[in-house]
């Protein structure tokens with residue numbers, strides 16, 4: 001069904017699970033893109049950016065949900081029928097063709113409908129009285145003009161006859177872009193198009209792509225894991241993690257008002273702390289009470305645990321301890337326009353940028369304007385799993401068994417002499433396979449590089465520094481995630497064993513079997 005819309009692309013409740021996979025690569029994705037917008041999908045490797053792009057292009061079908069183009073559902077339309085072109089990181093140019101033929105390739109195949117005319121130039125009608133239509137190839141002259149124009153846009157006029165192999169990486173990428181825009185798509189999808197270029201060339205091409213976007217006036221949907229690239233080029237950034245959208249906003253909004261610690265950590269440099277809301281518009285972190293922005297304060301309860309984000313450029317340094325809190329300068333690096341300091345407040349580190357030159361080892365006062373203290377809801381402090389009770393009256397979750405006193409789940413129950421679980425009237429309770437909810441607080445989990453220390457093993461997939469500790473996510477081969485806090489610095493991708501303090505596991509019955 002078609003409906004009036006200002007949006008060129010809409011994704012509504014889109015989910016994608018690949019065949020032979022047990023998790024969603026993209027989960028509940030909702031996005032509206034305006035005509036002419038430059039939208040960037042930003043997130044770490046594996047977060048679902050390419051999958052989303054491929055669904056828009058039509059190379060993958062969503063498992064559920066709908067994709068609308070100008071208000072029309074295109075979920076089942078094949079890629080070549082969508083007015084959308086894609087530029088990939090690997091340029092996918094035909095090495096045996098020259099520049100002209102690479103760009104003209106699609107145009108030469110294209111057939112356009114034309115009305116049939118008789119020798120006097122009148123329209124020929126079919127038996128229903130409608131103009132008769134035939135399909136014919138584009139004129140050579142038209143192709144020539146379109147190719148020249150595309151080469152002009154990518155700033156490679158005069159390169160028509162050059163073999164592809166004689167072009168630099170940056171030039172090849174421009175040809176790939178020219179090939180995509182020569183078809184005059186309504187939307188251009190760009191999947192890490194600058195990923196294979198060196199830093200200098202990347203920076204140049206970022207500005208050129210932005211200029212091309214302006215000149216062409218078409219919608220760009222761009223994929224990158226480089227936050228600086230996203231901040232430089234986009235009108236709108238969609239920050240993704242683990243198949244989910246974390247935040248949608250313009251670059252400044254995302255940088256200044258990150259919605260959670262993942263976004264704050266991923267975009268720009270920042271110090272992140274666990275804080276507690278206190279009375280009288282205050283928030284306590286780093287062992288001191290700071291004035292909070294009253295607007296933020298109203299969103300939280302007194303005593304609520306929160307994440308507090310401080311950007312390095314927002315810390316005001318003063319000599320002689322005239323701030324909200326004192327710290328000692330541990331290191332100083334000159335960064336061209338300013339110095340970057342690591343200041344220690346007890347065991348916590350704070351990153352500070354300042355144009356002032358200060359000696360290492362001295363005590364400084366630190367303060368932050370209330371509007372620059374970003375206070376965010378703490379997403380989780382516990383892990384949650386679906387599990388069940390095994391026939392040996394253990395509990396199983398995350399593909400591991402744990403001893404657990406299951407009598408605590410059934411009031412007044414006990415085990416009889418036959419090792420059966422019975423209620424207060426002696427009736428047997430059939431607990432085997434009963435479904436349970438399991439909560440494992442972060443504090444209950446430790447990790448170790450001794451892989452024999454636990455039957456649960458996994459790889460570290462994320463590590464966020466929170467001032468005096470790291471928030472770490474370990475993912476098992478079965479795609480179970482364990483989030484925990486650790487004082488120690490680990491390496492991403494490290495394989496570790498996950499040790500759970502059983503006494504801290506909380507279990508409740510779900511009702512029903514697994």
Ligand SMILES: Nc1ncnc2c1ncn2[C@@H]1O[C@H](COP(=O)(O)OP(=O)(O)OP(=O)(O)O)[C@@H](O)[C@H]1O
Nearest residue numbers: 018021025043044045046047048049050051052225
């Ligand atoms: N064809 C496939 N079959 C099964 N799983 C897949 C397939 N393609 C991607 N995945 C999985 O889906 C998830 C999302 O992958 P996707 O390529 O969309 O992420 P990405 O954010 O684009 O990552 P990158 O930046 O590394 O390209 C990953 O866990 C990936 O392993």
